[in-house]
Amino acid sequence: MTDKTDITLTINGRDHAIAVEPRRTLADAIREDCGQTGTHIGCEHGVCGACTVIVDGEPVRSCLMFAVQAAGKPIRTIEGLADGERLHPMQQAFMDHHGLQCGFCTPGFLMLAVGVLEREPDIGDEALLDVLSSNLCRCTGYQNIIKAVRAAAKEMRGK
Amino acid sequence: MKPAAFVRHVPRTLDEALKILAQVAPQDGRVLAGGQSLVPIMAFRLAKPAHLVDINEVEGLDRISNDGKLLSIGARVRHAAFHKSVVENPLGLLLTEVARHIAHYPIRVRGTFCGSLAHADPASEWCLVAATLDATMVAKNTRGERPIAAKDYFQGIMSTALAEDELLAEARLPLLASDAKFGFNEFNRRAGDFAMAASLVCYRLQGGKIVEPRVGVGGAEPCPRRIAEAEAALNGKAPGDAVFRAAAEAAASAVEPLEDHQTTGEYRRDLVRAVVRRALEQSIT
Numbered sequence: 001m002t003d004k005t006d007i008t009l010t011i012n013g014r015d016h017a018i019a020v021e022p023r024r025t026l027a028d029a030i031r032e033d034c035g036q037t038g039t040h041i042g043c044e045h046g047v048c049g050a051c052t053v054i055v056d057g058e059p060v061r062s063c064l065m066f067a068v069q070a071a072g073k074p075i076r077t078i079e080g081l082a083d084g085e086r087l088h089p090m091q092q093a094f095m096d097h098h099g100l101q102c103g104f105c106t107p108g109f110l111m112l113a114v115g116v117l118e119r120e121p122d123i124g125d126e127a128l129l130d131v132l133s134s135n136l137c138r139c140t141g142y143q144n145i146i147k148a149v150r151a152a153a154k155e156m157r158g159k
Numbered sequence: 160m161k162p163a164a165f166v167r168h169v170p171r172t173l174d175e176a177l178k179i180l181a182q183v184a185p186q187d188g189r190v191l192a193g194g195q196s197l198v199p200i201m202a203f204r205l206a207k208p209a210h211l212v213d214i215n216e217v218e219g220l221d222r223i224s225n226d227g228k229l230l231s232i233g234a235r236v237r238h239a240a241f242h243k244s245v246v247e248n249p250l251g252l253l254l255t256e257v258a259r260h261i262a263h264y265p266i267r268v269r270g271t272f273c274g275s276l277a278h279a280d281p282a283s284e285w286c287l288v289a290a291t292l293d294a295t296m297v298a299k300n301t302r303g304e305r306p307i308a309a310k311d312y313f314q315g316i317m318s319t320a321l322a323e324d325e326l327l328a329e330a331r332l333p334l335l336a337s338d339a340k341f342g343f344n345e346f347n348r349r350a351g352d353f354a355m356a357a358s359l360v361c362y363r364l365q366g367g368k369i370v371e372p373r374v375g376v377g378g379a380e381p382c383p384r385r386i387a388e389a390e391a392a393l394n395g396k397a398p399g400d401a402v403f404r405a406a407a408e409a410a411a412s413a414v415e416p417l418e419d420h421q422t423t424g425e426y427r428r429d430l431v432r433a434v435v436r437r438a439l440e441q442s443i444t
Contacts, residue, residue: 023161058269
């Protein structure tokens with residue numbers, strides 16, 4: 001065991017003062033130490049993308065970052081996507097296009113798609129397809145996820 | 160799937176990083192840059208470094224510069240930096256073309272160019288670029304720095320000429336001639352997977368004939384390298400289907416392919432033939 005470090009994680013604008021070992025992944029810290037369990041953990045080695053969150057404006061695999069590395073940086077998770085009762089356009093599009101079945105991978109897909117579209121709003125459909133290949137879904141066959149993200153992309157651009 | 164315990168060091172300057180690395184290297188200390196290869200290996204406990212020197216807070220390591228001859232890429236330049244051309248030279252476009260094949264978007268915003276070179280996975284796209292273009296790797300420790308030529312740098316599967324107390328501070332790539340032509344192709348079963356074979360080609364045309372050909376192959380052998388036999392098949396010839404096929408055949412014959420439980424040597428040799436031909440075809444489109 002190594003000593004724990006006191007850090008503050010700022011998740012969806014709220015500060016969480018926690019003490020973690022350096023080896024604590026950001027994904028584990030978000031869920032276990034900060035109680036924000038919307039971020040899901042699938043493979044724990046950067047392959048599945050279920051744990052994708054937005055750190056400093058960039059979509060990242062939170063299982064491949066250590067919590068101590070995210071201290072002081074703005075972190076956004078699925079819990080912060082809706083505006084009160086009003087769903088984010090990406091969430092609404094996933095509902096409208098049946099972009100989920102079991103829902104396990106959904107938080108990761110939403111944060112991936114939102115993270116990329118906020119950085120590159122004019123990204124083309126082909127490039128978006130490549131982006132979506134980042135994450136794994138074992139239910140939908142992907143087609144409805146692609147439809148949902150393309151529809152949300154249009155709406156996000158329109159705003 | 161949790162990494163073993165380690166002590167994290169967070170230097171703010173390169174000198175400080177090198178001092179810490181010198182101290183902890185003998186105790187299995189490693190450099191942590193983007194962490195997109197090292198952290199998965201730690202999750203599997205294939206690596207259990209006692210110390211990590213985290214260079215994410217070191218100033219100045221994310222610099223890309225060019226002096227008209229060389230493009231210098233700092234230790235913490237992320238893959239995503241190459242989503243757009245970083246230099247007004249065919250090299251900028253080449254790097255952009257290659258970058259989109261590296262893993263996936265969220266990996267590219269964290270993983271680093273030099274980290275890939277230090278990790279030296281045989282399937283690494285950046286290692287192939289370094290080998291094909293004869294890059295120079297600049298290794299630094301507390302005693303100074305030394306340049307390492309690509310042909311001496313790659314020493315085996317995930318094995319390089321870097322000493323344990325050396326940090327790969329910079330990679331230097333030669334700018335290409337303004338009329339340089341290039342092509343890149345890799346084969347993998349799913350988008351973003353490790354390449355089972357990849358090829359980067361680069362040359363110029365003089366009077367309609369290929370000059371200064373470079374044919375690099377990665378993912379097929381323990382290290383990426385230029386294939387002299389394939390370059391000889393191109394040199395002085397006009398680009399075209401027959402010449403490209405001859406060069407691809409020469410590359411396929413020259414490699415000693417890696418085998419694994421899913422991929423026989425002959426299959427991989429066949430892939431080399433395909434990726435070299437496709438890279439050459441891309442170079443004229």
